[in-house]
Amino acid sequence: MEEYPKDKQNWLVFTQIGLQMALTIGLGTWAGYWIDGKMANRNPIATLVLSLLSIGVSLFNVFRQIPKN
Numbered sequence: 001m002e003e004y005p006k007d008k009q010n011w012l013v014f015t016q017i018g019l020q021m022a023l024t025i026g027l028g029t030w031a032g033y034w035i036d037g038k039m040a041n042r043n044p045i046a047t048l049v050l051s052l053l054s055i056g057v058s059l060f061n062v063f064r065q066i067p068k069n
Contacts, residue, residue: 017065021058028054 032050039046 013065017062020061024058024061025051025054028057 028050029047032044032047035046035050036044
């Protein structure tokens with residue numbers, strides 16, 4: 001495997017963190033939307049709860065990964 005210079009390694013790590021955040025928040029929001037679609041009520045409670053939960057999980061993951069780099 002090819003070794004990258006240190007500045008490119010940092011760039012790749014931060015790109016990975018951003019993609020993980022986007023994927024986590026997107027999946028959480030989609031899951032909430034899907035659950036709300038299956039429920040009979042018209043309130044988007046699951047979307048709201050899962051969106052906020054996925055944002056919290058994403059931020060926790062970022063704070064956990066940042067000190068390593």
